[in-house]
Amino acid sequence: MEKNDLMEKIVSLCKRRGFVFPGSEIYGGLANSYEYGPAGVELKKNITDAWWQFFVRGRQDMVGLDSSIILHPKTWIASGHVAGLTDSMVECRACHTRIRADHLIENALPDMKVEGKTEAELDAIIQDNGIKCPVCGKFDWTPVRKFNLLFETSIGIVQESESKVYLRGETAQGIFLSFKNILDSTRVRLPFGVGQTGKSFRNEITKGNFIFRTLEFEQAEIEYFFDPENTNWEELFEQWKKDMWQFVTETLGINPTHLRWREHGDEERSFYSKRTEDMEYEFPFGFKELWGIAYRTDYDLQQHMKFSGMDLSYTDPHTNRKFVPHVIEPAVGINRLMAMVLLDSYREEEDRVYLSLPPKIAPYKVAVFPLLANKPELVARAKEIFDKLKTNFTTAWDDRGNVGKRYYSQDEIGTPFCITVDFQTLEDGMVTVRDRDTKEQPRIEIENLIKYIGDRV
Ligand code: GAP
DSSP states (O other): OOHHHHHHHHHHHHHHTTSEEETTGGGTOOTTOEEEOHHHHHHHHHHHHHHHIIIIITOTTEEEOOOOSBOOTHHHHHHTHHHHOEEEEEEBTTTOOEEEHHHHHHHHOTTOOOTTOOHHHHHHHHHHTTOOOTTTOOOOBOOOEEEEOOOEEESSSSOOGGGEEEBOSOSHHHHHHTHHHHHHHSOOOSSEEEEEEEEEEOOOOSOOTGGGSOSEEEEEEEEEEEOTTTSOHHHHHHHHHHHHHHIIIIISOOOGGGEEEEEOOTTTSOTTOSOEEEEEEEETTEEEEEEEEEEEETHHHHHHHHHHOOOOOEEOTTTOOEEOOEEEEEEEEHHHHHHHHHHHHEEEETTEEEEOOOTTTSSOSEEEEESOTTOHHHHHHHHHHHHHHHTTSOEEEOOSSOHHHHHHHHHHHTOSEEEEEOHHHHHHSEEEEEETTTOOOOEEEGGGHHHHHHHHO
């Protein structure tokens, strides 16, 4: 299958089956925004829950946090986002299309390396290669300019500069702001990490490749604090890379041949990071960043100490040595994980399309059908089974069309098991349980259904 075809098929399936809808569609749409429909919200939530279980609840050295979207505006000055969360943009003077200079170059010259290039260098590449506007075809660009991605808003009814605040551009800063409170309110000792999931916002104005890059997105970030004198940061960094890889390949079931690591070179790496690597997934538009990991040293805590005047250091309980902890930060977008999961699980067979999602993250674990919707005795028995199952698993109900059509639609949603209640059921108390992947249909006693499905999901 052509790679672009796959993307089109996923976008269409997502709309058809209620995973992802274009944002604000009835008003003609809003670029780079999407709505998550009934199947999408379940899938997104399951990925988030799996992340939380794997990285927060499942570990003895991690705690969680849910900080605010609107933080004190000094946060973003201290963190460097007001000055540094920028994209280099150009504008076409003929049709006023604005586009990220690196995207413009990458689309026109796929082999050109653009990471870490300055505005002047990007300008020179565009001019030397005569790259035309992809919208109107003219070659009349403004010089490359920095454009800040933070969304601004204001608090209260008077729009004065003192009331200006930002929607958070990453969840990470909330963790640094609460660092002291977490130390004071829990029994954590270094090394320990804080995990957080929640919305972040960036004013992305160029084409986002479906839910890969959007204006608002769900981040899942960890700040792992440690004492640089007692912990070897390189070993810790490698251990976190292993954990990230294990989550993606085992929990999310991604084919490892579609993944790779790429280390940021000196030009690309943020000035405060000692090492940054991206786990990249092979999206239909090429290998792109899925999940970043950076050794941010003590940069953020030091900055917040400077700007707030508060002491954010840690005292070693054994030696009483006082110091500012360092951090390693694995940071991922849940929406990007979801895009990958949908692409990687898409399967086509002669007579059907299905999503081979790991049962743990599938939107519904099981669907229940009465063979015929106009036979009250079948509907009543199926309803009883539905009510019993729904307390244990996310369960779907379908009594429209024939059973073949119901299988077809559940396959496209990725439901691992479909249960049909037929006339035989009324006599022997057994139902057919159809397996999404093998299409086998064993008959199982109703009494054993919860165990049968529970063992497999
Ligand atoms: N705290 C570090 C940080 O935010 P980042 O590389 O800018 O680093 C981390 O973002 C992750 O968040 C990315 O690897 C990606 O998965 C996701 N992400 C970033 N911008 C996004 C956007 N506009 N839309 C969707 N996901 C995004």
